Amino acid sequence: MQKRFWADVSAPELAGLDRAALIAVLPVAAIEQHGPHLPLGTDAHIAEGYIARILPLLPDTLPVLFLPVQTIGVSDEHLSFTGTLTLAPETALAAW
Incomplete structure (x- = not known):
């Protein structure tokens, strides 16, 4: 079975992939x-669950790598609640 997570691939392995065909998935x-x-991480747990469910369905011929779950989004509407992590919309767009 091929590696499916960006963090598990070595630099030489990544260099050997066809970048024009590679699908990189950024879970937010x-x-x-x-x-x-x-818990505060409910959305992240759901994203991880989706990925776990999708992995066995991916054909080995489909070049997909999952990037690490980005757990800081744009959550201004939750700033009054303790524990919220947020970026300014401009920062999020620049990063993604």
């Missing part, structure tokens, strides 16, 4: 409140 999931009963 905010760290923000979801009420008093759920």
Whole structure:
């Protein structure tokens, strides 16, 4: 089985891939409140669950690498809640 996570690929392995065909997936999931009963990382856990579900469905011939889950998004609407991590929209767009 081929490697599916960017962080697991060595620099020489990455250099050997066809970059024009490579599909890099950037999962974005905010760290923000979801009420008093759920953890701040709920969105990240959901993203990780989606990836885990998708992995066995990917054909070996499909050149997909998953980038690390980006857990700081744009969550200005949650700033009044403790634990929210956010970027300014301009910063997020520049980074992504």
